[in-house]
Amino acid sequence: MCAASLLLSVSGHAKPTAPKAFCDTYPDSGLCAGTLVTCSLCHTSTSPTSVQWNAFGQAILTRRNWETPFEQDVAGILYSIEQQDTDGDELDNISEILLGSQPGDPLSIPHYPNPPHGDPNPGYNVGGYDVLFAYRRVSIVYCGQSPSLKEMNAIQNSTDPKSRLHDKLAACLQSAYWRDVVLDRLADPAVKPINFGTSWEWDYRLFRFIMSGNRDMRELVYADYHVREEEEGVLTKVEGSIPPHNGIPCNINVPGTCAFDEFCRTVGGKQNGNCAYTAGRQPLAPEHRAGMLTTQWFHFFNTMFSALPRQTAAQAYRSWLDFDIARQEGLMPVSNEPLDVDGKGVDQAECAQCHSTLDPLSYVFASYNGIEAGGASVYDPSRPIRKGLWEEGNAPQSLLLGQPVETLQDWGAVAMASDPFKRKLALLFYQHAIGHDPRPEDLVEFTALWQSLPNDGFSANALNHRLIDLNAFGAL
Amino acid sequence: MKRRTLIDRLPWALVVALAIATALTLNGCTGCQTHTPAIDVTDTGDTQDGADGDTDDGDTPDGAPDGTPDGRPDSDDLPPIDVDPPNVCIPAGEGPSFQVSARADLRWKRVHALKNDLLTAMELTEAEACEELGLALPGICFNIVHQVPLGGNDPVAAAMYRPIMEPTITTALAIDRVTTAACGKRVDEDTLAQQAGELGNVFHHMDLTAEAIEVGTPGLQAQIDELYRRFLARSPTDAEMQIVLPLAAPLDGTPVSARDFAKAACFTIATTTEFAFH
Secondary structure, three states: HHHHHEEEEEOOOOOHHHHHHHHHHHOOOOOOOOOOEEEEEEEEEOOOOOEEEEEEHHHHHOOOOOOOHHHHHHHHHHHHHOOOOOOOOOOOHHHHHHHHHOOOOOOOOOOOOOOOOOOOOOOOOOOOEEEEHHHHHHHHHHHHOOOOHHHHHHHEEEEEEEEEEEEHHHHHHHOHHHHHHHHHHHHHHOOOOOOOOOOOOOHHHHHHHHHOOOOEEEHHHHOOOOOEEEOEEEEEEEEOOOOHHHHHOOOOOOOOOOOOOOOOOOOOEEEOOEEOOOOOOOOOOOHHHHHHOOHHHHHHHHHHHOOOHHHHHHHHHEEEEEEOOHHOOOOOOOOOOOOOOOOOOOOOOHHHHHHHHHHHHHHHHEEHHHHHHOOOOOOOHHHHHHOOOOOOOOOEEEEEEEEEOHHHHHHHHHHHOOHHHHHHHHHHHHHHOOOOOHHHHHHHHHHHHHHEEEEEEEHHHHHHHHHHHOOOOEEO | OOOOHHHHHHHHHHHHHHHHHHHHOOOOOOOOOOOOOOOOOOOOOOOOOOOOOOOOOOOOOOOOOOOOOOOOOOOOOOOOOOOOOOOOOOOOOOOOOOOOOOOOOOOOOOOOHHHHHHHHHHHHOOHHHOOOOOOOOOOEEEEEEEOOOOOOOOOOOOOOOOOOOOOHHHHHHHHHHHHHHHHHHHHHHHHHHOOOOOOOOOOOOOOOOOEEEOOOOOOHHHHEEEEEHHOOOOOOOOOHHHHHHHOOEEEOOOOHHHHHHHHHHHHHHHHOHHHHHH
């Protein structure tokens, strides 16, 4: 009865400000390194009327001083329960917080491998990094094929197997498999193509170009150029404006009438010597571009018919900062938001938890067309006024990660300077190579991995060379 | 009474092979196996794009395997000594006497690598290996029919933007099917080659036209060794050899044909944990 009363009485006290408050209290926590905790640290469900609290959340609730604002109260409460083991997994809260496991989930706990015992393993370096094991894994993960017996013999007999391992990776990173298969698949969640023309090929080409050849990955959200592929595997940069077919209607059966007759990589292939689908164009002038944030497909598919492109902003937030607002991630509520500029009712309590973060993310996207007259992705600063979002000179302040942004170039600049962006880039390749997210016991080396990006010029290749040296990759 | 076939025996052989391979693989990928020293064979590992930098010289094996070439004891024969579970995959008291990986953190060999490895090992094209829907639709087993259970995804046609995170129950079925198809096709092709007086590409250590073979039939050990090298880039241990060889033994008094043995041995090795994971 008491527990039920407690839950009923506190059901309205879930706080979207809590994740940031927690990470402000524990900036060195493995749970906060380059990211934010989610609401599930304390409870599941986003609805204020149906919260489900775990033991850690309940421990906080029972200590709340309701006379004090939550944000002022929470740090003291957290400190007061540091020595407790609220989830009963035999690890106290502060240890879990620092290591990066969930103090309210008994199943979330670091698992450090026991030291090996018994006779030496006759084939592998058990308990340490095994170069031959890693070589096989590099070959499969980065080249798409197991090494041959001849290769295995060669590295086994090598005087410098570690160097040979990295030579293998370097060769794989230049392979067609890596460039055309793996990188395409890694881009899928960000691009989200559908069988509706192929203008999204611009997105894939840009992604593959930036993620290869030791280029700077920050250009994913900042590039003012595009990329073409007239010949299979040959990616070339296109700078400056891209002409809209010189006024001639694009006819796929007439060479030269489309702006670019690209190599037909995907849907439909070639028909009559030309691509079955025209790959569309990129109407934005270079000064309004911000990499993957401003391709025509990105605005077409995500903004569609909406006046305020919330989905577009949410997809950018998800793709490049790893914050999926639909999963309560990356909540950084802005006071007095959401303004509900389009009258959708998002200022209701259930909606405001997320929209107080999402709507300020979205305002700068509103100057780019969705599916509407003039064509998707056309830059039109009067669009928000035409759509009735706000009056001229009265645009609400856009914010990303708490920083004001005036343009999508600002949005990209703030994103690419942030830790969540670095972490996301590293996570992308980590998940591909390791097969799962970093586990609590691997957080230290994962954090060091993404923090190394500035030292390596944000090169994806350099990141992968560091990645295969991790214990998570090659240790047994 | 229904006549037993070699296929009826496969589950037992597979259970044993998979159990051993799982234990070995989870404890260091090949566990008791050494990284075998150089023995020239046809290079089955050339990547299709030349990324491995390997220009194979096309050497062929010269005969029967040479046992444990590094001179170390065959650790398969060592008794188990562990008391605590060495990792989550091995019950207490059932581990080997040597050190095993406590991490037990294997990766799934997804569709592209699985396809490349199978096709390379069996020297087949995708169209040749994928005929299960009939000749009118060749070459679609990896990219359409079994793509998702084998760990791939099609973002355009299926709007599936991420592959499944872990193998599912249908993954094992799909691996069985594509492996059966690839092994069967290679055995069929090599049988035709031998009937034409030529040397088969893969099964060239044994007479595939023989209607009855037995464990001691010449060439079987060399053929098993060849398959291990092609699929796993190493030679089999003595213990592994003793698992695969009995597939040639008569079944309920009925002799096993060379073709049935070849397909069963190929399937057994190509469905080990060591081949399907890394």
